[in-house]
Amino acid sequence: MAFDFKVNGKAARSDAPPSTPLLWVIREELKLSGTKFGCGTGLCGACMVHIDGKRAFSCQTQVSQVAGKAVTTIEGLSPDSSHPVQKAWLAERVPQCGYCQSGQIMSAADLLAHNPKPNRSQIVEHMSTNICRCGSYPRIVRAIERAAKEA
């Protein structure tokens, strides 16, 4: 059976087995490679997407679970890198290797969508779901503070 859902506002369909991680459907069937594979166990956050407006580990979400739902990936966050989080990420020069940054940005966008003016400890708590091995953490905090101010 096939699963119908929306990705970045467009209709999508997958006939992958029901238990297939959404991550692989997004990356290898839909060819949206911005969402990354990091651990496959919901521990690093490189695979973070939004499902019906809330962040979710796409590696821990089965494709069957998104039937009828709306998925947003980094490619759908804005058409031109104009989301306040993306702008702040560049202004603070957050990325280094960049591999985790789609997931970081999706987590940060989720935070600001639900809490437009987070304090520092709220930022730290929310963003500690995501690992950055390059240690861009101080800049992540600064970028979220900037995005909250400029949004």
Add this chain to the structure above:
Amino acid sequence: MTIQIGNADISRRGFMIGAAGFTFAVASRLPLGGAAAAGKDTLLSPWVTISIDDMVAIMSPAAEMGQGSLTSLPLILAEELDADWSKVRVVVAPPNDELYKNPAFGYMYTAGSNAVTAYFKDLRRFGAQVRKVLLANAARHWAVPVGELTTEPNVVVHGKSGRRLTYGEIAAFAEVPAKAPDVAEGELKKTDQFRLIGKDVMRVELPQKVNGSAQYSIDVQVPGMLYGAVLRAPVEGAAPDAIDYGNHPIVSALSSKPAITGVVATVWLASGVLVRFVQLPYGVGVIADTPWVAFAAKDALKVTWTRTGKAWGFNSEKGLNDFAAAARDMSRPAKLWAKEGDAVAALQNAATVVESEYRNDLVYHAQMEPLNAVASVSPAGDACELWCGVQSKTIAVTVAADALKISPDKITYHDMLMGGGFGRRGHRDEEYVHDAVVLSNAVKKPVKMMWTREDDVHNGRFNPLSVHFLRAGFDASGKLIAYHHRKATDEVTAFQDPVRFGRQNGRDVIAFVGIDAPYYAIPNRLAEAVPQSSGLRTSSLRGISHLTNIFAIESFMDELARKRGVDPAVFRRDLVKTNPRALNIIDRVAHMADWGRKRDGSALGFTYMNYSGTQIALVAEAAVDRKTGVVRVPNVWTALDPGIAVQPDNIVAQTESSIVYGLGFALWERITVDDGAAQESNFYDYHVPRLNEVPQMFIEVVSTDNHPTGVGQMATPLVAPAIANALAELTGVRLRETPMSPDRVKQALG
């Protein structure tokens, strides 16, 4: 500013200048595709193309893994060329050691934080040569003496007449001399004339890293591509003895028995899904139409391994004790690493001798992108297209060519960004690239070969176990007169890069460099390498040998200072007193941290090192929960002098990064090995730092008018000893083993 990541496409009218001299139509020397067809009026160079639309394309010879070389190297050339940075297009250099080799290594290899250091002089000269040619052409065009001309970004100016020609306008009529003009040292810009060096520019690939468009090898899509996974033997040197397809849960749903052709067993599942198993000398490959089938089929494999390979039976805890015995026992064989004066005699005659031992567990790189590569071997097996992220692209090409027994020019190489490197991606065998090539070769189709995170850990090549035995002697006046450091650790260079090991005449730089602490003025010094051979896979890792050496050396210096009742900062000051840059950095960080002020419930620890010329000092503030043994590090202060700071904000970013990496090493990161195999699997049992664990970081970059030195990993080795020193100040207890995990801290504090 545009960036092109991929092979160079130099098809526009323009001119280029060669490293060895100006040449016409040298396209055949470069794997540039259509360049040769660009026409006889196209002058080609390995480094620079100036197009008639005034765009300047500059080759970037280093690999990008987050450290920023993709930007900083072309920027150095652009500086002397006096290029307008907004018109610069950065092009990733193709694999070609002759043209683009890292001068420090002799081949294209990005490691050791030395890209800017090693390429700096050449890039400036290449830029200055192109500028000279532009000036000469403008002088001829206007019939004025070249001495009357100056440049502004992308423009040659004749001040007397006010005439101006853009570089692009000159490119339209430029004549290129047969030989590159000489550039004397004095003709290069003075530091105060720099327009780009020392001013932060946006890293060229950063915009792609905030919208998901940055391309890593794992992102590659090739029409008709299959997916590969590999189960590698847990121990180096072991091979599959028996592969039990019958117990395979997927295969048990077979509609037919496996059809075996050569090394490939083809299996049709009842669901109509095809899986191919490929027997490899070191494991079993799996090829499927989708990654989830490939991973599931690999995870379910039951393989019995031959007990070939040395590491079988090795246990890291017991092994560390064996290493300690080798380090401590002076009668055990050692290789002389460095010697100054007579440390043995000085220790015998010393008024006071201090001895200490330090230990370090295995450390995993944990780059965020699990290792992977994409290969497409031609149907005849006589050519291969390759997509990978590696610290040495010329090695990658060689690995692919050797695997297929074809010549390197049959490999079409696509350079991809790396999702972290940290020393893991520069081994001479680049085995994950090899995996992709052999799988593709087995089916003669494009294969995206991916390791899972678990594979990445189990196939890990770790920073080795090490035990450091240090002795110091003071004379009756309290002067430090002798230093003796014996380090027992597994050999690294011989495993990681036998070619380099041979070139270095068996000197294992990756495992031992820095054990002599040559920057500390001590009249009698003996540093001895005690190489071990557990059979475990080993690797350079961020901080290289210094990572463990400096934990030992800087902890030891702290112990010595305390023993003498001397302030630890003053103690180090005294040992570097002839080096004003070192003194400045030590004083700077002491000031930043308010070093003399006692903290309530926490304490400070001091460290310093001269890391390949970069002067760096770091102070950590640490506190501990005695009940749980959990160490907290609220603040870290660092000052560093890397000579000319080419991209200051990026140096700050690299230093933040280095501190976080060092924090993981200090407090949590540990691979344990039993029966030769890594016991950890993923981020649930291998703890890397998260945002809620990192300190506030205060970093000062002191730019000085010296040749630029490394910035990519210099703070990493200082973090663990700074924390240990702070804990010694706070509790009076010395922690001597990394990681300083809660169980160990709790035990040490009693």
